Amino acid sequence: MSDIILHHYDLSPFSEKIRLALGYKGLSWKSVVVEAVPPRPALDALTGGYRRVPVLQVGADIYCDTEVIFRALERLKPEPSLYPSGEGIAKALSLGWDRGTWKPAIGVLVNHIGEHLPEEFLRDRKEHYLGYDISKAAMAPKLSAYVQELTAQIDWLASMLRQHGDYLTGTSLSAADLTCYHSIWLLRANCGAEVIDAQLHIAPEVIAWMDRIAAIGHGTKTDMTPEEALAVALAATPGDAGLGDNDPSGIALGTKVSVTPNDNARVPVTGTLAGADAQEVVVSIDSAQAGQLHVHFPRAGFETLVADTSARSAA
16 A cells, blocks of 8 residues: 555644544554645645645545545545444534534634734635635624634534543544544644633533543654655556546546535636546546646535636637
8 A cells, every 4th residue: 555645734623633533543644744824836736726734645646625535544444434333424513513613713713812823824814715804803803603603512512422422423433523623622722721611611521522532643653745745646656536437417537627615715626537426526637746646525515517628728
């Protein structure tokens, strides 16, 4: 098996849930640290321009978004599974949690540390990533609403833990635990655990659950440079997508398509459809620096459309 390479940065909460997944599965992996604010030329060469982090690389196969990264890790090492009770509940809870808590978590975060965030970071998130101003002054008027939203959703976690015990969806850890952990981890790590626990009325069951998740660790990490990761991709051949010609909307393999997140950082990746099913889409791209690549995306949260080639044809 090719090395598992994670492109990430330390304070990225979405990266933290993948680092924990690698630890849970007991995997060794290569760490490529990227900047929190683009440009990221080496990563762009691997993804076709996808700008969110983390990104998982296995040879010449590139996995974008944590949901499809979880799926890749399940293929690479099925046990222990991230879906011990099945995928449905864990995936639905994960998507709902990420979409429902992300903006409120930012609002609480900047209330505590917003004055320390670089202007470059704030400008990037407003103009190119989130589409709204996350400065402390801009978020302050709705702080009460952000606290209310997070308090409600964290209370749901406490209810799940009282029902199931140690984990959210059953007696064993699932991907949902790692997902729901990461935004609370972001706040506690940067603003102080005691401060956040008090502000959001975090129940003892949730605090104990946070401690259990943190104890998993990150597996065995070895540092790698972006240039080394590009060389790995260039020397490799993409694997068989293994999904067949199963696009639910009828797009045929070999069609030029664009894949775009439907919430934020809406930068499309354009390539040739190489595989598709109800959960995943794979596009083939040719990179001058990294050769032929298969770039993988989840279905939920992304739009796969036939690419508009009219402008190029007219030229």
